[in-house]
Amino acid sequence: MTGKKGGAEVTLEEIRFSYGEMRMHFDLDVPASQIAAIIGPSGSGKSTLLNLIAGFEMPQAGKVLIGGVDVTRLPPAERPVSMVFQENNLFAHLDVEANIGLGRSPKLKLTAADRAAIADAIARVGLTGKEKRKPETLSGGERQRVAIARALVRNRPVLLLDEAFASLGPALRVQMLDLVKALHAETAMTVLMVTHHPEDALHMDSLLFFLENGMIAASGNAKDLLSETGPEALKRYMGTTA
Amino acid sequence: MPGRAEGGAVPQRMSLIPRTTFPAKPLAGAIALAFLALLAGGALFSLAFEASRDESGAFAAFDAYLWRVARFTLLQALLSTLLSVGLALPVARALHAHQHFIGRAFILRLFALPLALPALVAVLGITSIYGRAGFIAKTAHYFDFGFTPDIYGLTGILLAHVFFNLPLAVRLLLAGLDSIPPDYWKLSAQLGMGSGSRFRLIEWPAIARSLPGIMGLVFMLCVTSFTIVLTLGGGPRATTLEVAIYQALHYDFDIGRAVALTLTQLALTLAILFLFRLTGRPTEEGFSLAITTRRYEKLRPGERLIDLSVILLAFLFVALPIAGMVISGLVADFGRLFSERSVWRAIATSLILGGAAALLSVILSLALVAAREAVASGRKMGRKQSFFERGLDTGASLILVVPPIIIGAGWFILLRHFADPFDFAPWMVISVNAAMAMPFAVRLLRPTWDTESARHNRLCAQLGISGWTRLRLVDWPVLRRPLSVAFAFAMALSLGDLGTIALFGSDAVQTLPYLLLQRMGSYRTLDAAGLALILGVLSLGLMMLADRGSQASPRKEERP
Missing domain, CATH: 3.40.50.300 (P-loop containing nucleotide triphosphate hydrolases)
Known part of the structure; x- marks a missing residue:
């Protein structure tokens, strides 16, 4: 499913x-x-x-x-299912793109299709242009957007x-x-x-x-x-x- | 889908990580524990075995000489402790009363130095000041005082022990003073308390809490001090158990005596540690160069003068030997030293053995830390720690109970039955030093590992990041810094080690401290000073690297 x-x-x-x-x-x-x-x-x-x-x-x-x-x-x-926590959703040493990419491949081996999906998800949560930012430079709201973008690329039918x-x-x-x-x-x-x-x-x-x-x-x-x-x-x- | 029992299902609380995976972390932790147990247990077994055999003559060796040595061991440790801590009291008070003078931070940094210095290097620094041809003797001679200091014996041992432990005690006492609530200082200023009542009412209660722990720590360090007594002790009258063990094995090859001495030393350390447990451990928590307590009272000019002279004296006491070590080292003929093959070989041997010991130490410590966290988070709610988990928790610090000389002596005596013990020199140096650095490495690694796991376990479980992938993507980037700090620290400790190499060293395997000891023994003082400088620079360089690494802002929090 x-x-x-x-x-x-x-x-x-x-x-x-x-x-x-x-x-x-x-x-x-x-x-x-x-x-x-x-x-x-x-x-x-x-x-x-x-x-x-x-x-x-x-x-x-x-x-x-x-x-x-x-x-x-x-x-x-x-x-x-995908779950978004109150905090600690992101790995602080990985940039936005990699943090979302983990939703596609836990080993970060990303195909062209994966990258397209990630770029699409970043656009949908309104973070275009911040792909290379590290979590510490993002606001609290932006971090949760990254977490939601990851839920999007995981494409599971249930979001918690x-x-x-x-x-x-x-x-x-x-x-x-x-x-x-x-x-x-x-x-x-x-x-x-x-x-x-x-x-x-x-x-x-x-x-x-x-x-x-x-x-x-x-x-x-x-x-x-x-x-x-x-x-x-x-x-x-x-x-x-x- | 595995069938589920209906109704009376087995109550079970799963850890965050599904148990289906191979228990790699607990296994690695078990291996690390086994290493420690084998190292210490092997030595103890060997001693017990020798003692139980009649012909070793171990029981006959419990003679007057042994008791004299044991008495001196305790006496010098007691005097060293009283002097170090007693003199540290006014220094710590003065430093705390004067929070803002130029050079305060420098003095505190300087006071962290002696502990990082290999004992052998410090000994050379001390003789360069107080020795027969030292700074003080030369000054006295210049002014035509007929005074030649003789520090070999109890005097030298006490001088060196105070040099090492006074700065340590000052730092620990300052940490105690820093824990006094700031309101007390306001109150004391408002009430116009003098120095005496300030000490009695405010400072003493805070100090008294940490004093037993500090004294216990210093006492333990002095009871197990080997290098200082070996080099500054004077003959059989000023010898401690550890040095006597070394002499029994190295010169007299009297196994029975070595066994008797080692058992006595072991009993002594165990007894002290038992007392130590009752007193609690001093912490350096809350101590930092950055945070200063605000003091409000106005000091009388006389008090100010006394305080500043106390600080100056303490500064000179610590700084002079270090300066002496550097200056007499610089006079050495480095051109010739560096043309000697044996010097290069000793440097290479030291770096290789030290590096290997540090690597082993860090890997085993990481295994212990990771296993402890995995076992603890898998533990069912409300259950007590298992024996295994407790072992993972305290195993590393237990190794401190068994001084390196005892481990070395035990294995030396054991290996002698099967082969030439000197052939095992590299392995013994690596494993003993690795084990000795483990308590510190564990302390450096564990906080980061535990917080990072708490933060990432659920996320990794959900995203299916596990095994090597997790190590590469998640754990390594975060652990790189504490791992390198632990490595540098462990390597610095290993570089300065003399105990194990003194037993196992030979012409075939010589480390820098071993070569240094040889040159000192043959009165090639200038060579020794040069080698000491090389060793000091290597150790301090590594320590500074470790210090810089641990001070540099640990990764920013996810939330600003």
Whole structure:
């Protein structure tokens, strides 16, 4: 399924995982080509959820299905997902082009087609002219653009954003969300994003999963959940009830 | 897809790196540990074996002579420690009270020098000042004082030990003083504290915390000091265990005595290290030339004068022997020295053996560091460290328990059963020096390795970068600098080593320190001074390279 246009359905079936004292239990289904935002208090298991999908954590029971295929036992590199972290997405000693190129070949053996794809991705995230720059000379937003460009050249049907824009200012964050939205419209990949800002979900008009104590406490359309009639737990988290 | 057990699945927390790959890092770490264990264990086994055999006469050798030597070993170390640390106290106080005078940074840099200097070179520097034909004797003669200093014996040993350890103690004490919160200095200025109460109320509590550690460190260095006692000690009355071991093996070929002496030395170092553990280790953390504590009090003119004279005296004490070494070295006939084949051979031998030892040391240290990180990050949450992981953690520093002379003596005694021990000189020099440099190399490599792994493990796992590709693309660019620093440092240490080569050296294999010792022994003082200068320049050059490398801004953070 790697390389195919479009998104893939992401399903967590009866996933059980414990992290120290914390026991988690996830059941989740994100249909193909959807955008889903994951919110919740810190320590509720948001990042763990993404780590389970990406393969950085191994569940104690249950299955991870991507595009209907069981990937529970696959190592991270073989899963059809790309993940963007909050920081440390780039190798500081490699320039922008090489950092993106790693998405095509982990040995940096790039063909002409690879180079074309990299140049295209750089253009699409708006970094043309900065191919030879090192990460230390880029702004925080530009670095995340490089990470997204790498996700583009990897061309996997699922994109995971782990608080990828948390360290950016409000205006920049909205810019980055718009970029993701535009790329989503283009590639139709499935996007799961962990965020601290519920308004991100509204901005993206996405699905919303609200996590509490290692469980999905509420899910549905962001617009419905975040409205007056939304569930109590979510309102408590938002601080909108007395 | 492997079938998954439903329901009662095995609870498992996977490391960030899938375990499907060959465990290259733990294996490399195990090899490095095995090397250390074999080196130290082989020597200890050999000693125990000899001691258990009756005919070696090891038990008979526990005689009055041995006890006298052991007593002197402890006595000189105790006196050296008291003098070094005691004299360092006022110097550190004075340097801390005066944060801004021209030359302060230079003095602090100078105080880092003696530790980087091969002991043999420093000994020549000291004799050039305090020796029978030294600077002081000549000055006295010029002014017609009938005074000829004789430093051979306890005096010389103490002088040299203080020369090495006073600057070290000053730096460590300064680190302690720098840890005092700045508000205290404001307070002391506001309350108008005098020098006495400042010392009692502010400085002493900070110093007292690090003092036992500093004294333990200096004491240990003096108990195991070999070169200084060998060259400045005077006959059987001023001999330490390490030198006696060397003499028993080298001159008398008295195996029984060597075994008895070595066991005593080992027991002594173990006992001291045990005490040392109770005191804790001094750190040089927080000490840097750049950061200065702001001091607010106004010193009385008298105090100022005393402080500055203390600093000047300490400066002269450290600087004079170094200057003497350089000047008497420059007088040497380099034209003739460099026309000698033996000199060139000694330089080449030193560089080759030192380079090989440094390379081995760095490779093994990297293996230990990488294995430790791999095992630690693969450890299940909340589980205790395994025995293997603890070994990877502390294995390198444990080698310091066994002084090089003991390792050398043990293997010398063991190899004698199978072959001519002198044939093994290069191998012994390389492996002992590599092992001795490992604790330092590990300390230089580990922080970078650990932070880089924390930063890159997930990314590499996702992008499928592993094995050699990872080493080439990710690890090497980041590790190049600390690796070269560790290499230069290890090589400088190896170049100055005399202990192992003194045991195993022969006409066939001569390093620079060995040749230097020979020339000193045959009273070719000028040659010795010239060789010392060559050796000093080589060692210091490498140390400066290492220092420059570690000071130069480590790669900028990803986030500005």
